[in-house]
Amino acid sequence: MKEESGEKEVLKTGKRGADFANALLHWNRTENHRQMPWKGEKDPYKIWLSEIMLQQTRVEQGLKYYQNFIEAFPNVHVLAAAPEAKVFKVWEGLGYYSRCRNLMTTASHVSNELNGIFPKTYEELLSLKGVGSYTAAAIGSFAYNLPCAVLDGNVFRVLSRIFGIEAPIDSTQGKKTFSALAQAILPKGQAGEYNQAIMDFGAMICKPSPLCDACFFQQKCTAYVEGKQSILPVKEKKTVLKKRWLNYFIVQCGDEVLVQQRLEKDIWHGLHQFVLIETKKTCKTKQLEVLFQKQYGLENYTIVDDWKTQQHLSHQSVCFHFVHVKLKRKKKVENYTWTKFSDVKELAFPRALQQIVASRLGV
DNA sequence: AATTCGGGGAC
DNA sequence: GTCCCAGAATT
Structure with missing residues (x-):
């Protein structure tokens, strides 16, 4: 084993990353009892639908809409054939209505051009209307176990705290930093389970107001050790009303x-x-x-x-x-x-x- | 790189 | 009141 100074930094983070990933997977198998209808789902249509609905939307809020949608539009062909007004009506109240328009565009595309079969690579998923880097990674890892790390609000928060990263999550450079880190610690071959686990962890333990006493990584968490839970993650832009x-x-x-x-x-x-x-x-x-x-x-x-x-x-x-x-x-x-x-x-x-x-x- | 797209819940 | 949520498209 080489101990050159140039590699030490990488090795250090890598060890810590693997440490966290293993602890997270163990927590997921022993203590994570969070249940959601789409969890463990393998139908790309249902995964896609749930992910679009949950963009910038709390699980508790999206849950009812997901159930209504599956009932009204059980598969991509039904959704593609449905009148626009009817789809909007089922989406009514969920907000961010461009998601609904993009949903119809992609349903039509998959139903008519792709024979109803969703793409199976990250790049092709990414090319779908309304599917960005997060959603492509989510569908890819959940449906096909593609080795793509998800990067959502939960992951930003968890990684910034565990590793004490103060790069702003709403800056281009910050996003690159977190994206690289997330991808580096993703356990290959267990991407689906890991992605699900880190989001559950962020939603239930490492919340904006975190439950550090219930955290399996407490003593190894930079934010906890340095008392920086409340300042992480860092955001630099304020929204003007x-x-x-x-x-x-x-x-x-x-x-x-x-x-x-x-x-x-x-x-x-x-x-x-x-x-x-x-x-x-x-x-x-x-x-x-x-x-x-x-x-x-x-x-x-x-x-x-x-x-x-x-x-x-x-x-x-x-x-x-x-x-x-x-x-x-x-x-x-x-x-x-x-x-x-x-x-x-x-x-x-x-x-x-x-x-x-x-x-x-x-x- | 900055803005703009809803609505609801936690604090 | 403020912040955040399984973000993406547009400018």
Whole structure:
């Protein structure tokens, strides 16, 4: 065995990495009782679906959606053949709706071009719409045991603490560092089990607020030894919140309401909404009525309700102002469609609007 | 390299 | 309130 100084660093990390990997696998086999429907799943369709749904989404939140999806679309051909509106409706409320659009694109691609068979290499998986480095590694390792290390929020947190790495996880250089480390300590031949284990470990033990006393690696963890759990992982960017004022006129006539699909490059792309007047600041109802009448030429209406709510998204704080009005007679309004309540309930709306559909538009 | 895409839960 | 979540696409 050579003991040259140049190799010592690599050897040291390598030994520690192997140490951690072995301890993690042992923990996984003896103490990890976390159960999820897709765990141990070998059907690439189900693995793919679960991974797309769980991007930036907690397991507890995605669970119900996964079950609904599998029931509605049991295989890739059914999903590919399903009407877009129906797929959106099942996705409704889960957020990040580009995932849903990409899901349909890839389902169609796999069903029609690939005979319903998902790719079996990392590069080909990566080429699928909505599949990035994490998801390609997850599908590859879970379905085919490909030696690809996953790198998600859990893995960043675990590795930064165990090895005391302070490179920012949201910088290009930091990502390269963590990616190389993750790949280096991945036990070849056990990639699937290891990837699952490290994410379970991050979700249950090495949480943002960690349970160090329950950790099998406590004494060997840099963060624990140096008391750095709370500063690791390091993030350098702060998200800036923008404020928006979305004023919605819920224009009703009988059992119909004016609805449109959001198609602009903005939040909730693909979902539906009521008659929108966006303003730069909060407005009184009277002011909104002026804009409403001017913009849409509607005058013979009665206001039956008027209320405000607020919703916080990752990058936006949205103030809603709703005005529910009733018309005596239907009138054509450009870009909006008169839609029966029963049909409205088949369409996907943003969360804040969905609640209105559920509670205020008849039974 | 920086921004933008939801919604919910933990703290 | 702030932070984070089985991230990816676009600019």
